[in-house]
Amino acid sequence: MKLVDSYIYLEKIRDLIYSFLEARDRARENAYPIRQATPLVKYGFISMFKGGVIMDVTNPEQAGIAEDAGAVGVMVLDKLPYDVRLAGGVARTADLKVIIDVMNTITIPVSAKCRIGHTEEARLLEEIGVDLIDESEVLTPVDERAHINKWLFKTPFVNGARNLPEALRRIYEGASMIRTKGEPGTGNVAEAVKHMKIVSRDIAMLRGYYVSGDYEAIWIYSKENKVPYELALLTGRLGRLPVVNFAAGGIATPADAALMMWLGADGVFVGSGIFKSRDPESRAHAIVLATAFYDDPETVVEAQKMVSEREAMMGIDIRTLKPEQLMQVRGE
């Protein structure tokens, strides 16, 4: 027998071993047929939010209004971002009792915010069973250098971002969803517009590199912006953010929501805009309509007519805010 013949025997032995291993894996799978918290289940869940509105609420009554208006989810906070701004001090996660009350009142997904880097608050939220955790700059960060390692959680996370590198870093840390940061609690959509456009331009640039086969440029981009090359490459290949991207921060009217959808958002978060206005019921429903039918001007007009500018929340001009009052710079 020649030496090369033994290679063929070895290959057969290897195939045999692998077939045993495969059989074992199949038997295991049948014993535990249900696989929870897989990436598909997390990203799939987020995918169901698309074209919808997630509304900030502080109690079960507001959550009920949001559900009746057609929200795809609610975000439970202790104070609305506008009030967080007024109150100052340290903003923390909402009362667990309130969150549980909301979960027992409505049928749509319930999210809650935890502080940036506060792994324990996130664990508590996971334990009581919220559907989505927002590691949010609206609350006071506890870790200036590192975010939560979100891969360790069963519950999906959403994170804010001002630009593409920030978004890709959050995705790398395990975020299942991204939202623009905007400037929360201002009723001023200007910053959200800015952030969405910055993200889109970077994506267009990466797409251009990818299409023209300039992988070196993608490599340089990832190095200069401190993002993993694989994620930059994936973004270029897809021509969009690799996860669902919502707009947030300052959306207050149906037209604001439709504008953000035109700019490429997959949906919107409305914070103070609804429950800081004097017509929350009709405004909530109007924003839902304007988001779903943003490409149909007639419907957006109808939605915009359902609200009155006199009832809208008072906005804050971002130029009047001091640098230390800006929330968007928290956690890069």
Add this chain to the structure above:
Amino acid sequence: MIRVGVLALQGDFLEHVELLREMGIEAIYVKNPSDLERVDALIIPGGESTTIASLVKYRGLAPAITKFSEDGKPIMGTCAGSILLAKRVVDRVVGETGQFTIGLMNISVVRNAFGRQNDSFEAVVNIEGIGEVKAAFIRAPVINEAWPPAKITGYINHPVAGRVGVSAEQGSLIALTFHPEITGEVKIYKYFIDFIRK
């Protein structure tokens, strides 16, 4: 040429359309009653059933979809879509919600029957006429009852919920409480497309 419409009010309609196009089937978004005239079959995607229901109502799509079905054209509802097709809906925690549905199928569904998002899962299920399929159950409902002419065509053995119905059929209507578009399960689409050819 077969053209399939995907109800595109809210939810993961993009995933359905992309999968159909990859299979070489023409797919379009349905946002208005008039769009239904241009399609041979309709898919109602996953999403938030209360939101989709409220938008269906606002757009006056319910009578149009009912007529579409009466003309013998096939409709498939996945997850939230199955809720919209059901005649009766309850929620596991909240109970009777009185939520609006199109109500074409003689089935009763329980919303969020497996629990919240942390209880969402992937599994392989066996569907009558289709065989084994990969399925993603995301805050999924279950079909707890079907009366003629509808019948339950697939079950899952869940450690907490027990043996529960996950798919049902009634004439040319299919209700699935899971997401074939998320797991890319082509078998189900082929089965559905065959309905059009019949």
